[in-house]
Amino acid sequence: MGLKAADVVRHWITSRQLPIRIPPPDRLWISATLILAMMTTAVVASAKPVTLVVRGQPKAIRTYARTVGDLLAEADIRLGGLDRVMPAADSPVYRGEVIRVSTVVPVVLRLWGREVLDRSTASETVAGVLKENGIELGPGDQVQPGLTTQVASGMEITVDRLTIGTRTKNVPLPFSTRQISSPDLFRGIDRIIRPGRPGVARQVWQVAFLDGVPTGETLVRSDTVTPPQDQVVEGGTLGEVSRGGNVIRFTRVIEARATAYTGGGSTATGTVARPGTVAVDPAVIPLGSRVYVEGYGYGTALDTGGAIRGHRVDLYFDTAREVDQWGVRYVKVFVLD
Template sequence: MTEGIIIKQTEECTTSDNFFNGRVASALLAVLLLVVTIISAYQGAQKKINLLVDGKQWQVHTFSNNVDGLLQEEGVVLAEQDRVTPGAAAVLEDGMTVIVRRAVPVQLQVGYEKYRLMSSAETVGELLKEKGVVLGARDMVTPGLTAKLEKETRIQVDRITSQVIEEKVAIPYKVQRKSDETLLRGTMKVINSGKEGLQRKVWEKVYKNGIMMEKRLLASSVLHEPVDRVVQVGTMRTVSRGGNTLRFSRAYDMVATAYTHTGNNTSTGVSPYVGVVAVDPSVIPMGSRLYVEGYGYGRAMDKGSAIKGNRIDVFMDTQSQALGWGRRSVKVYLLE
């Protein structure tokens, strides 16, 4: 009777232990599942981001939802002209790269206007677009549009413009000289006065920052051909005057007046006498031997302020002779 009771108690204990162990195992499993769930949620919420600031790159892990939050976490403070890509409000995604480019000081000259500014553009072209600089088809940019923008980069924009103009210009005529033995040497006879031609020219003027740098001929055409001037040039070197043969180097058509004693010597220092002729030394050299038609032989020994060009003044012995001569056109021979 006693043994039977003992057996029953042992069976009841075993059943109770099994129940307790099962509950413990279930609890442990639940805790494990919760931990796994928390870890999974943690890992899902955390994002791995590549952060690039002014060429320096590092990898960060963040729970932030947007770029702005990430930058705050990392202590990256943006200045007004700094640039972040993607934008500060962009939603972060795992594996994303966030780029921060700091603005640098640059010098920009457009034409003759100079600017000093801050920019976070990567290239010269981006900077010009950022600042609203519109380029013409022929404008020149130094350095080129694809050049990387760095600290204190100097950018020169030269405005190149052009203007097409048309002009009409005279074509000078040529002079044909023909020898004529019937004309005195030093005299000429115009056979044809000549006429200028007319030419049409089209030019392109190229300006750099408003200053003309180049003028190029685009087209040219002759509207009227010039007509040559034809002149007969005398070659006769001898003439017969008063029964004498005069050999001369040149003949002049001149206007002659007369003067008489004034009490003063000539410009060459000699006392005036019949045969002294006042001349313009730029036309007839002083001391030259002359023959003046209607007066006779003479020598260039005087000059006067009123004697200029093709004018001479012949000396007469008396005032009445000088007045009688008056003013007349004469042929003057420069004797050899």
């Protein structure tokens, strides 16, 4: 075959970018046998599909590289002293092969709340980093991120140790109050006839510790050491009383500290203060309530006062002399029906 056939073969080879060196056409004579051999070589030397995995990231490529090292050079990947490649760089490249490249990246290890280690690693997963650094996990250890997580540059890997302990403590048991009725007491009057007494319980708690710091506890059991004693209270049911020949019917009785005032003026309800006006704490005796105060007589809750809080009342008198005579007394205030 002459020069024209050689040009055809040259074009066929170069159009497919085959790695075959062709001498200049003016110096090439190619026989039919050689053409067949070259075409066979072209078929053998066709691009091979492989998967290149760099730090866990796969990429499908086609290559004419003969060795793994050639493939890395083709992909412009330069290995550092601690970088790893599998198969080895001098291994041949086969069709369909998976080639893994692990390059070194910095990571931070935070171990059990005590140590912080800066490390460089070529491992692709968190589990590999821990194994590479000789870190053995206990049954209660927790790893963040998870063991199968792909390692990234600058990643922080935290290992915490969860332990369980117990503690025992004594706690008070509250007592209950039992109410009984007494027809001898006025309504609203209670009398303790037996004081209550708290009991004692011994509790066992399961405590969770994360790196030695308690994070939560669960009650396992509670045993009564001393049972509580109920408080017994008599509650009055007597709803009427005779005063000055008159029967007074009431809803309840309040034992109050009673003081006196005078001077006139307007009340909190807009009325004019006069005898029978009683200043109260509205949270105890609602404004407008009719009352009977021992030693004072009938009155109406019409006023309030800055110092009138709780079981306190202020009684209006016409004169300062009456105010002085009253002074301060502890009286029963009957809230009328």
